[in-house]
Amino acid sequence: GAGVSQSPSNKVTEKGKDVELRCDPISGHTALYWYRQSLGQGLEFLIYFQGNSAPDKSGLPSDRFSAERTGGSVSTLTIQRTQQEDSAVYLCASSGGSNTEAFFGQGTRLTVV
Amino acid sequence: QKEVEQNSGPLSVPEGAIASLNCTYSDRGSQSFFWYRQYSGKSPELIMFIYSNGDKEDGRFTAQLNKASQYVSLLIRDSQPSDSATYLCAVELYNFNKFYFGSGTKLNVKP
Numbered sequence: 001g002a003g004v005s006q007s008p009s010n011k012v013t014e015k016g017k018d019v020e021l022r023c024d025p026i027s028g029h030t031a032l033y034w035y036r037q038s039l040g041q042g043l044e045f046l047i048y049f050q051g052n053s054a055p056d057k058s059g060l061p062s063d064r065f066s067a068e069r070t071g072g073s074v075s076t077l078t079i080q081r082t083q084q085e086d087s088a089v090y091l092c093a094s095s096g097g098s099n100t101e102a103f104f105g106q107g108t109r110l111t112v113v
Numbered sequence: 114q115k116e117v118e119q120n121s122g123p124l125s126v127p128e129g130a131i132a133s134l135n136c137t138y139s140d141r142g143s144q145s146f147f148w149y150r151q152y153s154g155k156s157p158e159l160i161m162f163i164y165s166n167g168d169k170e171d172g173r174f175t176a177q178l179n180k181a182s183q184y185v186s187l188l189i190r191d192s193q194p195s196d197s198a199t200y201l202c203a204v205e206l207y208n209f210n211k212f213y214f215g216s217g218t219k220l221n222v223k224p
Contacts, residue, residue: 048211
């Protein structure tokens with residue numbers, strides 16, 4: 001595809017359930033980011049993948065959060081045992097190299113009820 | 114200390130005025146600087162980038178970079194109500210291709 005694709009666009013889940021959010025970056029982009037944005041707030045960095053390097057997981061808020069990037073392309077963010085405070089928009093972005101911009105997907109709006 | 118700092122605002126300006134948005138960053142290894150605009154309920158979109166000290170103009174937008182002061186700003190001339198959005202400053206560390214985003218400044222342009 002031409003842009004960063006995220007799925008699902010909306011997800012409502014019950015507290016305690018696990019969820020998986022998917023990000024399909026722009027083809028050829030080596031860097032992939034996950035951010036979380038609560039209503040009216042800024043971007044909260046979660047995790048960063050760069051090529052084959054070990055991911056920077058420093059932004060993951062708890063061990064309930066994990067992410068994978070298979071084959072250097074598609075990434076999945078998994079939240080286990082969801083809590084109401086996990087409700088937010090989860091944004092994925094990718095970029096193609098140094099001095100190039102990051103392109104964002106349209107986000108997944110997660111609501112935990 | 115956050116990598117990138119922005120005043121959260123809101124910054125209110127009348128239509129036709131100049132809006133000035135400011136951003137400071139902490140890492141002197143920062144190489145590239147980006148301004149994103151985010152409308153409510155939408156994803157951020159790039160409006161300008163700057164790499165070198167000085168000014169860069171694109172239409173009504175001017176980005177200003179001062180690496181010595183670790184300061185980057187965005188000026189919007191002839192502000193329009195459609196410019197009302199949150200503006201995010203982003204910094205990329207040299208060769209690392211890792212972006213740090215500020216928390217954004219909300220701009221309100223009043224008709």
